[in-house]
């Protein structure tokens with residue numbers, strides 16, 4: 658028998674060592690202070706900061722959030738104070754936090770990614786860097802970096818040249834074959850992959866006959882996207898060797914377990930925190946119990962265990 662206290666939940670995400678396999682997803686947790694009175698740090702392995710760009714951004718017109726029956730549509734538009742302002746005024750508070758901080762980088766050109774990475778890499782408060790490549794590239798008619806393996810690889814190479822900190826590349830599910838982009842990111846120097854960002858979507862107001870988001874289209878998150886995200890993790894885990902941070906609609910222990918079993922070494926929790934900031938804590942407690950009940954004492958005993966052996970693989974049509 659294994660007791661709960663003997664279970665080791667620590668994981669290594671491409672050189673980022675975490676006591677617990679739970680990250681708070683970018684844009685959904687600030688740097689933690691808003692949640693400090695509502696949740697225990699015991700649920701948190703790391704916080705991924707809101708994505709930062711080179712220049713300050715006011716973001717998209719309101720409304721920026723729309724609830725849907727099983728998720729949330731958002732079009733925040735990367736509102737942020739810009740990396741220089743953030744580091745000067747906000748970063749100092751990060752050093753006193755009891756968990757790891759991951760900086761998140763967004764950009765509209767390869768040079769912008771390089772600049773923001775360089776700035777974040779200088780700071781000891783930042784343990785790792787996540788590249789949010791779900792942004793349009795102004796140099797190629799607004800094509801999203803994450804939708805093109807070569808564009809993604811260019812961003813990763815530029816970022817890699819700025820830092821030896823663990824580099825996590827966050828991929829978009831809005832592609833035909835996510836494994837192709839994943840391989841490109843790995844070959845360009847990613848230490849880990851975050852899978853997945855939001856799924857593109859829209860809601861329409863039937864009174865005004867206009868899209869309900871100020872921006873028109875947005876990104877869908879929450880339970881609606883979980884099966885999409887689980888499949889993406891499952892497929893990418895077979896295509897690359899680097900660890901995966903699985904995310905998309907995780908609300909409960911069982912949701913989290915799906916991602917671990919599919920091949921994620923860690924998970925990120927986003928939208929669920931808005932409704933219930935104690936979700937991460939419950940997942941961490943439940944995970945230790947789940948492992949102990951089965952006589953298991955480390956995360957490596959469940960990661961990827963839903964993957965079939967070669968002989969078992971059957972890929973048929975789906976409808």
Ligand SMILES: Cc1cc2nc3c(=O)[nH]c(=O)nc-3n(C[C@H](O)[C@H](O)[C@H](O)COP(=O)(O)O)c2cc1C
Pocket residue numbers: 682683684685707708729731733735761789827853854855877878879880882904905906907925926927928929
């Ligand atoms: C309001 C909101 C803001 C977000 N902002 C960012 C962001 O700045 N950078 C980023 O990489 N992802 C951002 N995301 C995506 C989340 O980090 C997460 O990958 C996605 O929502 C899927 O996880 P979830 O279903 O648990 O929310 C945002 C999501 C939401 C709901």
